[in-house]
Amino acid sequence: MKKLLVFFSLSVLLFVFVAIGSSTVSAAGNGSNNTIIQPTDKQFKDAKDPVYSSINQTISSSYNGTTKIFHYKAPSAGYFTFYTTGTLDTVGAVFEHNSFLFFSSWYDEVGYNDDSYNDYYTSGTNNFKIVVKLDKNEDYYVCVRGYGSNTGSFTLKIMPTLDKISSNAGGTWANSKTVDTIHQKQYFTKQQVELTYQTLSNQAIRNIIKNHYVDRGIVGALNELNSMLGLTFSMVPMPTYVSGGLAIAQSIFQAIIDSYYASNSEIAEMLAGFEDRGYVRTETTYINGHPATVYIASYGVVVSDSLYMLYVATEFGGYYYPVTNKSFGRYSSTILEGISYEKGSWK
Amino acid sequence: MKRVHGNKIVIILFLTLILLFIQGCDKPPKVNLDNNEVNSLLFFITRTEHGGETEISEFKRFNRDKDTIFYYVNWKYTTGENTNEREHLIVFDTSTFKSELYPLSYLNDYPSIQKVWNELNEKNDFKNFSKDEIEQFLVNVKKLREGLKS
Numbered sequence: 041m042k043k044l045l046v047f048f049s050l051s052v053l054l055f056v057f058v059a060i061g062s063s064t065v066s067a068a069g070n071g072s073n074n075t076i077i078q079p080t081d082k083q084f085k086d087a088k089d090p091v092y093s094s095i096n097q098t099i100s101s102s103y104n105g106t107t108k109i110f111h112y113k114a115p116s117a118g119y120f121t122f123y124t125t126g127t128l129d130t131v132g133a134v135f136e137h138n139s140f141l142f143f144s145s146w147y148d149e150v151g152y153n154d155d156s157y158n159d160y161y162t163s164g165t166n167n168f169k170i171v172v173k174l175d176k177n178e179d180y181y182v183c184v185r186g187y188g189s190n191t192g193s194f195t196l197k198i199m200p201t202l203d204k205i206s207s208n209a210g211g212t213w214a215n216s217k218t219v220d221t222i223h224q225k226q227y228f229t230k231q232q233v234e235l236t237y238q239t240l241s242n243q244a245i246r247n248i249i250k251n252h253y254v255d256r257g258i259v260g261a262l263n264e265l266n267s268m269l270g271l272t273f274s275m276v277p278m279p280t281y282v283s284g285g286l287a288i289a290q291s292i293f294q295a296i297i298d299s300y301y302a303s304n305s306e307i308a309e310m311l312a313g314f315e316d317r318g319y320v321r322t323e324t325t326y327i328n329g330h331p332a333t334v335y336i337a338s339y340g341v342v343v344s345d346s347l348y349m350l351y352v353a354t355e356f357g358g359y360y361y362p363v364t365n366k367s368f369g370r371y372s373s374t375i376l377e378g379i380s381y382e383k384g385s386w387k
Numbered sequence: 388m389k390r391v392h393g394n395k396i397v398i399i400l401f402l403t404l405i406l407l408f409i410q411g412c413d414k415p416p417k418v419n420l421d422n423n424e425v426n427s428l429l430f431f432i433t434r435t436e437h438g439g440e441t442e443i444s445e446f447k448r449f450n451r452d453k454d455t456i457f458y459y460v461n462w463k464y465t466t467g468e469n470t471n472e473r474e475h476l477i478v479f480d481t482s483t484f485k486s487e488l489y490p491l492s493y494l495n496d497y498p499s500i501q502k503v504w505n506e507l508n509e510k511n512d513f514k515n516f517s518k519d520e521i522e523q524f525l526v527n528v529k530k531l532r533e534g535l536k537s
Contacts, residue, residue, distance in 0.1 A: 250437045254473075257489050259496040349484065352534035357419040359531050361426065362484040 074188040075154050077133040079107055084135070084147055084181055087111050097198040103128060103186040110182045112198060114174040119201035122182055123157045123169040128192040130184055132168035137179035147181065154187070167194075171201050424448070424516070425527045427458050427479045430486035432528060439467035446516045446524070449507040454481055457507055459491075476504060 087109035092099065095115050101108050114120060124130045133152040139145035150172050157169035166187065174180060184196060253261040349360045419425070428446075435441055445461035458477040464470050474491035478500060494501040507513075516524070 247437060250434075254435055254438065254475075254488070255490060256493045257496060260490075260493060350535070351418075352531055354527070354530040354534055357417045359422050359425055359527070359534075360418055360484060361429075361531060361535060 075131045075185075077107055077131060077152065077183045077185055079109055079135075079147075079181075079183055081147075083107070083109055084137070087181060092198070094198075095200060097196075099196040099198075100193070101184070101196060102191075102193040103130070103184060104191050105189075107183050107185040110184075110196060112180045112182055113177050114180070115176065116200075117174060117176040119171055120174050120198060121169065121171050121201045122151070122196070122198050124167045124184060124194040124196050126167070126192070126194040128194045129155075129166040129187040129190050130168050130194055131187055132170055132185075133183045134170050134172050135181040135183065137181065150180075419527070421524060421527060423456060423479060423481060423484075424458070424524050425531055426484045427456070427477045427486050428524050429528045429531055431460060431475070431477055431488065432525075434488050435462075435464075438469075439464045441465065443521050443525070444472075446521050448514045448516070449512070451503060451507065455479065456481060457504065459513070476500065 088111055091111050091113055093113045093115055097112065099110055101110075122132060122134055124132065131154045134150050135147040136150045137145065137147055151170035153168040153170045155166045155168065157167040168184075182196065182198070184194065186192065248264060249261045252264040256263070348363055350363045352359050352361050424446075428443075432441065441462055442465050443460060443462045445459065447459040449457040449459065451457055456479040458479060460475045460477060461472060462475070463472045476489045476491060476494075477486050478489065479486045489497055489500050494504060
């Protein structure tokens, strides 16, 4: 009798799991009729292939009235950004596929957005942008539709969210507020971002740069950095472009080589602006009462360099020692591969 | 009458003391004569210390002009993988006390520095610091570093 009761209880539990858990969408349906994304279980299953899994994924597609669904497996864990480019006004959602004991599965909505991304490259507006933390090799489904009755082509882009990147050496890049209200559109190249974060997150790179600085000077350090990262930065042409360009470039390398007077976030910001060789003007000003030179690049990179003398007393007289204050900043928020990249700090 | 004079003397003495006090306040702090050498070597040590302990065998001063001093350094790492002898120039700006380091073997990467260095070499007018003097500079570098930390 007791065995029968246990069997009956288990059967009821099993029935409940199967009935409730058999492929339901747990939390879909943000927005109005114009923006709602609520795929059926069959639509998710039909979208199982192909599986997209590149770290930087670009998918060209179009919306003709039926929500498009793309199956994505992240090759590494971390924050990822999903967004579209193009002139179609898009709405997007990201679902995570979950299952229980092989016979129960469901899809949790982990991200939804309508208009967060404006595509300045193609003058497109009102694209969606979703930033969500993904687990490695888990199944995610990206759903894209047009707003209301809009149809047309779009390009879906999936990429790691570098704004939220962490370093193995410790620290996380965290967003902060826009520096000021000057409205400039600025763009990071992929190289700039890679250079920034590889340099910051890898002490070995810093030491290699230091070694090459000792062996060959600043030119040697620059060449080595170029060859390590496959970059083409050049110190030599800079003075022919602008008078302040060399000073800015040297500031970066000195900041890396002598990192005691520049914080990681300062180096990050400086590196990000390194490729900018546009017009640079200099201004003489005062910072904390000390005369300072401020270099301003056309895309908003600002290097402030103030120098003053510190008197250090020892038991046998004293010494004057130069104290350099370098600060780096940007005029306003910047754009990273089309994604808004705001001034942040390394914490 | 004598009392009036006495008052004047007291006032003059008082004013003299105030003047001496003000002059004492304005007196510039004593700066050691080796300020330039110590600053340039402090820079040198800071830029090279990531590679290990260093030993300087030659240190020479070439006066370029009143604003710039070229220091020649023959040195090597005593620890680490590469303990070969190295030759560097420290170009020191006397107005800002800022230095820059140039490897002598790759001076052709820096034409303006190379040009000046060739001129200085032709003149052959330099001060060669003795081992004891170098040692004293390095002791003072250490003191300055400690002072900067405190």
